[in-house]
Amino acid sequence: MSDQEKPLLIKRYASRRLYNTETSDYVTLEDIAGFIRDGREVQIIDLKTGDDLTRQYLLQIIAEHESRGENVLPVNVLNDLVRSYMLPGGGMMPQFLQSSFEMLRESQSKMVENMSAMNPMSQMPGFDALQAQQQAFLKAMTGGLSGGWSGPDKEEGKSEPKEDLEDIKKQLAELQQKLSKLN
16 A cells, blocks of 8 residues: 555644654644645544544534635535434434545546547647646635645645635636637
């Protein structure tokens, strides 16, 4: 099993600091969110007890994004989640959500694959660049649901969400311009 397939082990010390065992340095929740966006599985364990804290920290990452105004989940979905755990048989919700996300990832991959395989324009010069922009746009619009989404480059640092939106708008305008030239 390659390093990318093995979960990245993060240890939580008694001081509540999180320690990346691969790079031997301390990390933040944002760092962990970045690892996940890069397609890496993460496992967080308590150093003293050995308890798996992954689920708790992933929920905390989502909660922090929500508190900053980044709507990760719509309110009606959050209400349904709470409701499902209060009903008998509510234990089916995790399997349903997991299956739904798997279907979404598969559909996204198939859509990108079909765009390149069945498109007669694929023989035109510059089509590869157009296809790369479409893929980046799809990945940005799905919010990193695909395991392959890499998020911002490490050299770029952490950009503001407003800048990301402007980049997406710019890419969309470029795509529309190229498509109008092809028609």
